[in-house]
Amino acid sequence: xxxxxxxxESTWFKSSYSSGAGGECLEVxxxxxxxxxxxxxxxxxxxxxxxxxxxxxxxxFAAL
Numbered sequence: 001x002x003x004x005x006x007x008x009e010s011t012w013f014k015s016s017y018s019s020g021a022g023g024e025c026l027e028v029x030x031x032x033x034x035x036x037x038x039x040x041x042x043x044x045x046x047x048x049x050x051x052x053x054x055x056x057x058x059x060x061f062a063a064l
Contacts, residue, residue: 007036007047014040030055 038047
């Protein structure tokens with residue numbers, strides 16, 4: 001069983017595409033071996049953790 005350690009608040013950063021107007025905002029924390037993604041409007045919910053290669057593929061696809 002793999003238990004994820006809590007990610008320090010100082011590690012999270014908001015997407016540069018997120019606006020201050022409300023809408024869809026997310027935060028990302030890049031940690032060794034994992035990239036964590038969470039909803040910036042509700043940080044109490046669980047974050048999604050993916051492998052760095054999966055995150056790189058997602059970012060590449062989203063940029064198309």
